[in-house]
Every structure is written in C-alpha cells, then in structure tokens.
Amino acid sequence: MEDQGEILIAVLRMGHRPQRDKRITTHVCLVARAFGADGVFLWRKDEKIKENMDKLRKTWGGDFFVEFKSYKKVLSEWKGIIIHLTMYGEKIDKIDEIREKCKDKDILIVVGAEKVPPEVYEKADYNISIGSQPHSEVAALAVFLDRFFKGRYLYREFEDAKMKIIPSPRSKTVIEKSFKS
Numbered sequence: 001m002e003d004q005g006e007i008l009i010a011v012l013r014m015g016h017r018p019q020r021d022k023r024i025t026t027h028v029c030l031v032a033r034a035f036g037a038d039g040v041f042l043w044r045k046d047e048k049i050k051e052n053m054d055k056l057r058k059t060w061g062g063d064f065f066v067e068f069k070s071y072k073k074v075l076s077e078w079k080g081i082i083i084h085l086t087m088y089g090e091k092i093d094k095i096d097e098i099r100e101k102c103k104d105k106d107i108l109i110v111v112g113a114e115k116v117p118p119e120v121y122e123k124a125d126y127n128i129s130i131g132s133q134p135h136s137e138v139a140a141l142a143v144f145l146d147r148f149f150k151g152r153y154l155y156r157e158f159e160d161a162k163m164k165i166i167p168s169p170r171s172k173t174v175i176e177k178s179f180k181s
C-alpha cells in the first residue's frame, strides 16, 4: 500500500464458537480480506471456515490466510501494533495518529464475540470504538479498515483472480480471466 508499505495486517477473531459463530466468523474473514487485511487468526479450530476461505481464494485470488492459534499466543508473539475494537474504546477519530504510528509496523486488529478478557484491553496499544453503541464485529472491522486505508481497498483487485466483476448500473457483469501456464 502507498503509505503503509509492506506491512502485515492480521485480524484476531476472539471467542469463535464453531456451532454458533460459523457464519459471523466467515463474514469477519470475508470483510478482512476484501477491506485490506492479509489473514485471520482463529482462536478455536474450525476447518470448515478455512476450507471455505481457501475455496474463495482460488476463484477470487490473493493469498489470504486463516490460521488457528490461541489468542494468548497470538497476543504474546505479536511484534507490531495491537488495536482492539470495542464499543468502550477511544473514538475512531484517532485514526490519523494510528495510521502514522503503524507506518512501518505490522498491525493486529482484535475483534470479539462474547465478553473479551481484560488482558486484551491491557495488551492493546489502542482500544478503539466505532461509535459508542453495541453493534457487530463485522461492521466494526469494515469501518476500521476502510478508515485506515481511506477507502483504497473497496475496489481491490487480485492479479491471480479467475473472476472479475465489472461494476454495472443494472446487470451482473463478470469476466472470467484466462491464464497462460
């Protein structure tokens, strides 16, 4: 990215409960990928989510990762900046300061499901709210990434994608790319 260079942006999805949260965790992964992150760490193993994201990647491109790792390990091993999204945090108006601070540092964005343990609030460099009303980890992540990248990734294209959508006022226009082997 233009002013962010070659940094890694990962999302730590806390508290994934395979039965209950399958759909919303998949949406966390989809939003992370579409809005500019490189991958998601899932606290609990859920091969189905990884399979779905691998399948999506084959058609739509990129090298987005889904990795299973305990949140304690991710947090303790992370060398860059940690940003926890919570309705109790400071206002997103701090985004310019955060962008500046993250210029040459990897970023871990933490989102929750149920109650997030206090150690996450303590370990985070920033606890950031996207408004002070409770809503959703998917919405919070989308708004944060969009503000962070100033909308740059909304029409993101992946070089190795097999399908490409041509924005259209009425119809579904999709072109299938052919690749030379």
Ligand code: SAM
Binding pocket: 085, 086, 087, 088, 110, 111, 112, 113, 114, 116, 128, 129, 130, 131, 132, 133, 134, 135, 136, 137, 138, 140
């Ligand atoms: N009590 C939670 C909290 O601390 O934000 C709300 C639980 S909500 C179902 C699940 C996750 O969505 C939260 O852990 C947080 O990451 C995200 N979230 C919800 N509302 C948010 C807000 N207003 N600002 C930032 N993140 C939010």
